[in-house]
Amino acid sequence: MKLFHKLGIHTLFFSSKDKRLASSIKMITGRKPLNLSLYRLALTPAGLSEESHQGFRISNERLEFLGDAILGAVIAEHLFKKFPFRDEGFLTETRSKLVNRETLNSIGIKIGLKDTLELVIDSRQFTGNKSLYGDILEAFLGAIYLDRGYQFSKKLILSRILIHMDLEGMITTVSNYKSKIIEWAQKENKTVEYKVIQINGNQRFKEFVVELHVDEESISSGKGPTKKKAEQDASKYACEKLGLLN
Amino acid sequence: MKLFHKLGIHTLFFSSKDKRLASSIKMITGRKPLNLSLYRLALTPAGLSEESHQGFRISNERLEFLGDAILGAVIAEHLFKKFPFRDEGFLTETRSKLVNRETLNSIGIKIGLKDTLELVIDSRQFTGNKSLYGDILEAFLGAIYLDRGYQFSKKLILSRILIHMDLEGMITTVSNYKSKIIEWAQKENKTVEYKVIQINGNQRFKEFVVELHVDEESISSGKGPTKKKAEQDASKYACEKLGLLN
Structure with missing residues (x-):
């Protein structure tokens, strides 16, 4: 065939x-x-x-x-x-x-x-x-x-x-989630704070867990091998939640 | 090389x-x-x-x-x-x-x-x-x-x-989303209803839009070429929303 x-x-x-x-x-x-x-x-x-x-x-x-x-x-x-x-x-x-x-x-x-x-x-x-x-x-x-x-x-x-x-x-x-959140917060007149709430691992390997607070209320968390990545991760979830991705 | x-x-x-x-x-x-x-x-x-x-x-x-x-x-x-x-x-x-x-x-x-x-x-x-x-x-x-x-x-x-x-x-x-929703509703003692709210297209091609109501409140909607698929689609979103997928 x-x-x-x-x-x-x-x-x-x-x-x-x-x-x-x-x-x-x-x-x-x-x-x-x-x-x-x-x-x-x-x-x-x-x-x-x-x-x-x-x-x-x-x-x-x-x-x-x-x-x-x-x-x-x-x-x-x-x-x-x-x-x-x-x-x-x-x-x-x-x-x-x-x-x-x-x-x-x-x-x-x-x-x-x-x-x-x-x-x-x-x-x-x-x-x-x-x-x-x-x-x-x-x-x-x-x-x-x-x-x-x-x-x-x-x-x-x-x-x-x-x-x-x-x-x-x-x-x-291609977006920078953190900057989206900050822009949004400025427009909406809200305060934004990223808090490291946990660091896992040891000296050689680290995992950061970060919570994103808007007006002192936690709205998402994220993790990553660096603080910056964990912040991006938390911001991404927040963007989704807030409908900022369109 | x-x-x-x-x-x-x-x-x-x-x-x-x-x-x-x-x-x-x-x-x-x-x-x-x-x-x-x-x-x-x-x-x-x-x-x-x-x-x-x-x-x-x-x-x-x-x-x-x-x-x-x-x-x-x-x-x-x-x-x-x-x-x-x-x-x-x-x-x-x-x-x-x-x-x-x-x-x-x-x-x-x-x-x-x-x-x-x-x-x-x-x-x-x-x-x-x-x-x-x-x-x-x-x-x-x-x-x-x-x-x-x-x-x-x-x-x-x-x-x-x-x-x-x-x-x-x-x-x-592999899950049947609709049955998950119905199971959940029975356990939680809630009523579930699927409502066709729209039918797009013509005789040959159809797209159904279905809304899923729990206790007479719409919690998700879905669409598909058949009513059954639209119901599955709506149920899937509802499962996600209700955290039933784990």
Whole structure:
């Protein structure tokens, strides 16, 4: 079957609709799909899926889960290598900003998934949710991974997805939680104090536990190997609690 | 340099300490390390790291970020293939249960990272945090990935890490959020009601928005392509809010 695919013999049996779909996919990935059904599944949003005999709903959501993981790994390596002097907090946060729903959605449209979806469904009859093309993009990456392997997916993500992500712009907005809290407190006219309440470990290894007090009331705590990191950690939780992250 | 590594010539310059470390790593991965310094970095917990000239703290945390992503991708594919009829919610939750801190920590010890760490540091002088070996395991996977690539890491994770994860046992505990809420409500003697407050979309695509009311007060909302999924979604948020997830 694999040889069959490699020689392209399976394409002889493609309907004209399949052929159009296959060339649309080639436009996106640069290579003909080996297993077209994977891509067709990636182009099946949950809202459009039909129930199979066993009551199992077949949609692209499982592929989305897989694609999200592959995308996460590739972006992780890219950031790891691009920023050799930044800590893991920066890397984690930059990645989550890069792969957020809105960004993925607009990239999905840019690389042509909207047009490709229209080859499969009658989109006039279909209103997807807001992140429809982002979800499809992730599912599509899952399909590509299963169809062509990790190296191929990685190259594709780096050359055709990442270029649409405004990495430089994002970095400047990656937040300093502590400064967010302090800014907020100034605006709200509240006092802020970070209190070290515990130091674990010994001379060589330390773990600081810090409590963040707003108007003399503890609102969060955090920990880390340095006081600064513990303060950031506590501030992060406080930002979440106070809804300052949007 | 790569050829140098492949021929093993670099090992001629290893100190006896390096040689012990290299064979300890070979015991874990099955192959001699090509770039020993990556593994040495993986064995540098944040609490033990020293500041470099530029004030940059060198520790295994960046590698941990990378290893976590690689582990996530490999486990995602494994679950995707092992459970062809389970939905993405199940896959997501099973993965997060598999790669939790405690599990990783005990696996880290089981595969020999404790002994390996002792070759690098004097552990009597060092008390790490609770998930020390789990963190090292992830960093170690990051080092293996950079040293040997994705396929090698994948095989290693499937053959030497996953066998220590009690997948079957975990599946039975993967939770049904709605039943958790109902159980809780019965115990606390509260009434629970799920109200569909909105249906978006058209005949072909639907998105349900459901509100969960406890004692006639809305405590969370959720959405999904079916009523059942929207209810699960709302229940999940409620579980988090009520602290029922531990």
